[in-house]
Amino acid sequence: MAAVCNESGTIQGEGGAGSATGTDGAVLTAKELIEFIQVFSSTLLGAGGQTTRVDRTACRIARAYGFEVELAIFPKHLMLSVIKPAEGGIPAERRTAVSSIVSGAPNFQRVAALNALSWSIADEGLSLDEARQRFSAICAVPTLNPVLLRFLVACANAAFCGLFNGDLPAMGLVFAATLLGFYLRQKLLHWGLDLKVTFFLCSFAASLLASLGVVLQLGSTPQTAMAASVLFLIPGIPLINAMLDILDGHVLMGVSRLIQASTLIICIALGLATTMLLMGVDSL
Known part of the structure; x- marks a missing residue:
């Protein structure tokens, strides 16, 4: 048939x-x-x-x-x-x-x-x-090896930093910060921690490591490294699905997914803002 x-x-x-x-x-x-x-x-x-x-x-x-x-x-x-x-x-x-x-x-x-x-x-x-x-x-079918996945995500996020005119020291910081943040994300979710708390802690940890570039004045674009260090957490797929659902007439599911994704973005922003407050960074 x-x-x-x-x-x-x-x-x-x-x-x-x-x-x-x-x-x-x-x-x-x-x-x-x-x-x-x-x-x-x-x-x-x-x-x-x-x-x-x-x-x-x-x-x-x-x-x-x-x-x-x-x-x-x-x-x-x-x-x-x-x-x-x-x-x-x-x-x-x-x-x-x-x-x-x-x-x-x-x-x-x-x-x-x-x-x-x-x-x-x-x-x-x-x-x-x-x-x-x-x-x-x-x-x-098994998922991608966690270690390989962390490496690939870190490479992608470092490339994002370079896309936003980050220099080599900034890309190195973003690579290290992403490795730490993504490892923490995998572990916290494996332990069953709430997704919103997980995103806040991962954003805070990744941006805290990247803030060393600002404190130690590594390279010429340390602020770019700090801003790009949390990009791997952005819930892009839920945002895309939310818009597609709304356009297809599934408004309830679309709005629900949009609210969930927006909540995670707020948690990411709070983690980054906490790092900026602790490290005395005024702006990115």
Whole structure:
């Protein structure tokens, strides 16, 4: 079966139904399908997928198995109903479930893999067991090595400093400050500390190390190093998703994501301001 998204975000199927079989080849029920779509959608949202993508993906999967889906997404929960159509417009079977959204670090590799899986379900007619196996394999893919990730983020942030006319000493300070701040972020989140407190502490630690350039007068652009030292914390993906959600009509999710991102930016600013106050830096 091929499935095509129309302009309104719904899915229009072409051809016959997919392989609507559940466990052990039995006829697929709404209960089995809703459990899969529930976990699939929650994982996609937690990995950084925008609301419209999650809506279309859930609809695509349901249509592939001959069902309809109604999905309502909230900031921390999602509610969905899976419906087995029948003649006369009366559903032959309906199941409704509410699920918590497990938040995590953005993972575009997982988002792309899950989107590809939804198209494989629609185009290749995968059975639900095959879809579950592929889904589990996607979720089992390990994330990037933490040490390598810290190094790459530090390199990127140092490059940002150079982009803003920072000299080599300033770029070196930003590199070291980012290594410290990102390591602290990984550890604090691993220990379960509140995200807002984590961003404040990481901003404070990174900017405090970078402020050595101002105190010791290292190079000609120490203020640039101090300002750029916290850029790695800016929540760019939530801000982009917030604007996309608002433009797509998902105003509740868009405003929620915008408020969450703005709160984190305020925490970053407070950490930087605390360093400036302690070190006697008047301006950047």
